[in-house]
Amino acid sequence: MTGDTLLAFRGISKGFPGVQALDDINLEIRRGEVHAIVGENGAGKSTLMKIAAGIYQPDSGQVSLNGETVQISSAQRALQLGIAMVPQELSLVPEMTVAENILLGAEPRMALGMVDISKLRERACEILATLGVGLDVQQKVKNLTVAQQQMVQIARAMGYRCNTLIMDEPTASLSQRETEALFKNIRRFREQGTTVLYISHRMQEVFDIADRITVLRDGQLICTMDRSTATEENIVRAMIGRALRDYLHEREHSAQAVEVILEGRGLTREGLFEDVSFALHRGEILGFAGLVGARRTEVFASVFGFSPLDRGELLFEGEPVRIKGPADAIRIGIGYVPEERKRLGLFLVLSVLHNISLPFLDRVRRWILIRRAEERAEAARLSEQLRVQTPSLAQQVRYLSGGNQQKVILARWLGSGAQVLILDEPTRGIDVNAKAEIHGLIGQLAAEDKSIVLISSELQELLAIADRIIVMREGRVVGELDPEQATEEDVLRLAMWGSRGGTAATPQTGFVACEAE
Amino acid sequence: MDPKPQLNSDDNVSSPAQPVAFKDRLLSLILYSELATVTVFLVLLSTTISLIAPRFLNVYNIATITRQMAFVGLASLGQMICMIGGTIDLTVGANAGFAGIVASLIMTKMPIDPYLAMAMGVGLGALIGFINGTLVTRLKLEPFIATLSMSFIIQGAILVVTRGWAILQLPQKILWLGQGTVGPIPVPTLFLLGCAALLSFLLTRTYIGRHIFAMGGNQEAAILVGIRVERLKTFLYVISGSLSALSGVLMAARLASGQPTIGQTWLLPSFTAPVLGGAARSGGVGSTLGTLLGSAIMGVIQNGVVLSGMSVYWENVVVGATLVLAIFLDSLRARARQR
Numbered sequence: 001m002t003g004d005t006l007l008a009f010r011g012i013s014k015g016f017p018g019v020q021a022l023d024d025i026n027l028e029i030r031r032g033e034v035h036a037i038v039g040e041n042g043a044g045k046s047t048l049m050k051i052a053a054g055i056y057q058p059d060s061g062q063v064s065l066n067g068e069t070v071q072i073s074s075a076q077r078a079l080q081l082g083i084a085m086v087p088q089e090l091s092l093v094p095e096m097t098v099a100e101n102i103l104l105g106a107e108p109r110m111a112l113g114m115v116d117i118s119k120l121r122e123r124a125c126e127i128l129a130t131l132g133v134g135l136d137v138q139q140k141v142k143n144l145t146v147a148q149q150q151m152v153q154i155a156r157a158m159g160y161r162c163n164t165l166i167m168d169e170p171t172a173s174l175s176q177r178e179t180e181a182l183f184k185n186i187r188r189f190r191e192q193g194t195t196v197l198y199i200s201h202r203m204q205e206v207f208d209i210a211d212r213i214t215v216l217r218d219g220q221l222i223c224t225m226d227r228s229t230a231t232e233e234n235i236v237r238a239m240i241g242r243a244l245r246d247y248l249h250e251r252e253h254s255a256q257a258v259e260v261i262l263e264g265r266g267l268t269r270e271g272l273f274e275d276v277s278f279a280l281h282r283g284e285i286l287g288f289a290g291l292v293g294a295r296r297t298e299v300f301a302s303v304f305g306f307s308p309l310d311r312g313e314l315l316f317e318g319e320p321v322r323i324k325g326p327a328d329a330i331r332i333g334i335g336y337v338p339e340e341r342k343r344l345g346l347f348l349v350l351s352v353l354h355n356i357s358l359p360f361l362d363r364v365r366r367w368i369l370i371r372r373a374e375e376r377a378e379a380a381r382l383s384e385q386l387r388v389q390t391p392s393l394a395q396q397v398r399y400l401s402g403g404n405q406q407k408v409i410l411a412r413w414l415g416s417g418a419q420v421l422i423l424d425e426p427t428r429g430i431d432v433n434a435k436a437e438i439h440g441l442i443g444q445l446a447a448e449d450k451s452i453v454l455i456s457s458e459l460q461e462l463l464a465i466a467d468r469i470i471v472m473r474e475g476r477v478v479g480e481l482d483p484e485q486a487t488e489e490d491v492l493r494l495a496m497w498g499s500r501g502g503t504a505a506t507p508q509t510g511f512v513a514c515e516a517e
Numbered sequence: 518m519d520p521k522p523q524l525n526s527d528d529n530v531s532s533p534a535q536p537v538a539f540k541d542r543l544l545s546l547i548l549y550s551e552l553a554t555v556t557v558f559l560v561l562l563s564t565t566i567s568l569i570a571p572r573f574l575n576v577y578n579i580a581t582i583t584r585q586m587a588f589v590g591l592a593s594l595g596q597m598i599c600m601i602g603g604t605i606d607l608t609v610g611a612n613a614g615f616a617g618i619v620a621s622l623i624m625t626k627m628p629i630d631p632y633l634a635m636a637m638g639v640g641l642g643a644l645i646g647f648i649n650g651t652l653v654t655r656l657k658l659e660p661f662i663a664t665l666s667m668s669f670i671i672q673g674a675i676l677v678v679t680r681g682w683a684i685l686q687l688p689q690k691i692l693w694l695g696q697g698t699v700g701p702i703p704v705p706t707l708f709l710l711g712c713a714a715l716l717s718f719l720l721t722r723t724y725i726g727r728h729i730f731a732m733g734g735n736q737e738a739a740i741l742v743g744i745r746v747e748r749l750k751t752f753l754y755v756i757s758g759s760l761s762a763l764s765g766v767l768m769a770a771r772l773a774s775g776q777p778t779i780g781q782t783w784l785l786p787s788f789t790a791p792v793l794g795g796a797a798r799s800g801g802v803g804s805t806l807g808t809l810l811g812s813a814i815m816g817v818i819q820n821g822v823v824l825s826g827m828s829v830y831w832e833n834v835v836v837g838a839t840l841v842l843a844i845f846l847d848s849l850r851a852r853a854r855q856r
Binding site: 304306325326327329330331336338343344345346347348349350354357358359361362365368369370372412 | 722723724725727728730731734735737738739740741742743744745797801802
């Protein structure tokens with residue numbers, strides 16, 4: 001596992017208008033290792049990797065490959081040098097098929113420049129087989145789940161037959177099972193001699209897969225550790241310069257058995273979820289756990305009125321309610337923080353003020369006129385309460401960091417007077433600091449008698465802050481756990497097998513074999 | 518007013534440094550203050566033209582420019598509000614023509630007060646707008662196709678009703694609406710300014726305006742904050758339809774006849790003005806003042822073509838070129854917004 005130096009960064013610096021993203025980075029990557037790069041958002045991890053992948057050029061410093069200085073002037077050149085990157089954001093063509101996406105730009109050709117379609121499918125199937133993934137290569141990528149799309153993205157990088165593979169937060173949308181499948185593959189790559197650079201801010205994974213770990217903070221390289229000597233404590237301290245104590249926010253309040261504020265009975269939507277029932281108490285944080293495909297998001301999209309509901313009842317404060325659209329849900333007092341905050345939650349071109357005030361404009365208007373001073377005052381109050389960091393309320397929300405954007409959305413629902421908040425993956429893609437802050441805010445809200453539905457794929461998060469955890473699997477509720485007693489394995493077992501006491505063995509990644517027609 | 522761009526928002530970045538070079542500043546101004554760009558452009562343009570043709574700068578000429586541009590200008594306001602809301606109305610020109618024809622017919626062939634006839638024309642435009650809105654929101658047709666098809670239907674209706682002939686000799690008493698002035702200001706210009714003021718008020722001071730920007734900026738997010746996008750979109754089409762119809766009946770008054778060709782050339786300019794004025798074709802951005810200035814730019818260009826003695830056939834070329842410029846600016850800004 002220890003090899004000679006394959007890739008070396010010397011004195012690499014890179015600046016953008018207004019910020020120094022990388023400052024004199026010196027790093028050596030050994031051949032055949034899995035090297036994790038960790039750090040908060042903005043630490044420079046992606047920037048450094050993009051330099052290796054030819055997407056950015058350093059302002060100063062050099063990169064060397066196998067001891068020789070190289071100019072990685074473009075992504076093309078990087079590929080020629082054997083460096084392939086799987087980016088954080090998917091760059092697939094939704095209208096094209098899986099096979100076409102995997103071999104995009106490298107399609108097998110026949111005479112006259114025509115694409116050899118059967119060879120294309122064959123090759124795509126081969127690549128997917130090496131990953132242990134079964135997908136219908138004829139399917140259009142837009143019809144796949146996010147996790148499957150990620151696999152296609154990885155398959156594309158694999159197809160380049162590179163010897164250095166860079167992966168940027170590859171597990172962001174993968175479930176536990178899919179992550180394990182991915183890790184199996186990464187280990188296999190390592191055995192085959194491929195070097196893997198793995199960017200992540202998920203401790204667990206890093207400890208699971210990496211040989212060595214490098215920590216970046218504010219554009220500087222803080223340290224590089226061997227896996228054997230690294231501990232979560234010292235890594236987190238290196239990442240954020242503070243002790244681990246602040247990392248996870250523990251449940252502070254306790255919800256006693258109080259009235260049920262929101263209840264769902266027998267919620268069903270054909271083909272998606274069936275007979276889902278839950279009871280949310282006032283001041284409670286009700287966690288919803290499950291693997292990708294459990295349909296938790298779909299259930300609450302229907303509760304909120306965004307999607308239809310075929311059967312089932314909803315009761316708010318004991319009274320049955322009809323929610324035909326989000327406007328109804330909002331009027332009743334439910335707020336919804338969607339999973340994809342940029343696509344569904346934020347108005348990127350609008351200001352922080354506008355983003356916060358939209359649902360409560362009714363309160364600050366007289367007839368059709370908005371009382372702007374009141375609006376501003378209210379938005380300012382909310383923004384302060386949630387400690388949103390922004391130079392001013394007039395700042396366009398797209399310039400805010402992920403964590404602050406999320407707080408804007410929370411502020412919005414608080415302002416609308418929501419008693420029930422549905423949070424769908426609220427800390428996804430958010431750095432450690434902000435994550436802890438949001439956990440604190442969620443706890444605070446619950447302490448103030450707001451009721452929270454917390455949908456999350458991070459088991460640690462659920463176990464830390466939820467009062468109860470409902471586990472779903474493939475559209476059905478399969479169990480309920482008490483976070484004080486349950487362990488991550490318990491949750492996972494329920495989520496995977498649907499009953500307690502299944503085998504502890506990891507299931508085979510037995511997806512349907514590659515269906516190349 | 519807008520700050521310099523920072524890295525993509527997933528990075529925790531603090532306030533940026535100030536742009537250093539003049540080139541950066543200029544670029545920043547062009548990209549981020551649409552109003553500044555369009556004002557500067559207008560001023561430069563006017564100065565150039567008045568140097569070439571000194572007749573440009575007299576009151577009567579300016580008044581004439583504003584009268585000319587008022588008609589397409591009203592249609593542009595309608596298009597602007599649709600754009601801000603994230604949709605598109607291709608019936609603007611046809612609507613104007615149809616309303617003009619119908620109003621003319623009513624006031625000449627029926628014993629109905631001509632003012633009422635004009636109001637009915639505007640009402641017809643509103644109705645067509647409502648139909649557009651229903652096609653888009655209830656039947657879920659794509660706005661481009663839906664309004665394009667409607668525009669064909671309306672133009673066909675114009676021909677059916679008029680058989681190609683104009684309706685002549687509109688009653689004397691309403692002609693002032695298109696031809697008259699109040700002091701030095703032509704009446705159609707007053708209509709334009711009045712409607713612009715109302716729209717501006719709607720957009721900036723009312724909650725409806727806020728909802729319109731939200732819907733145009735991100736329709737799905739708008740639904741998720743409880744905005745009733747179907748009703749709102751239909752409302753936009755009704756406004757647009759009414760404005761185009763108003764323009765059509767005013768034009769008929771100006772021409773003292775209902776011409777079936779009214780509005781035929783208005784569609785493209787109705788986009789150019791808002792985009793020049795800073796509206797984004799993708800929605801969620803736009804300004805009434807900017808649209809007015811954009812209309813003014815086109816009016817000034819057309820006037821300049823005439824005054825400088827250029828063959829009038831060049832007018833289309835020049836307007837077309839301005840449209841290309843407008844689209845180019847829009848895409849530059851769109852890219853700047855991405856960063």
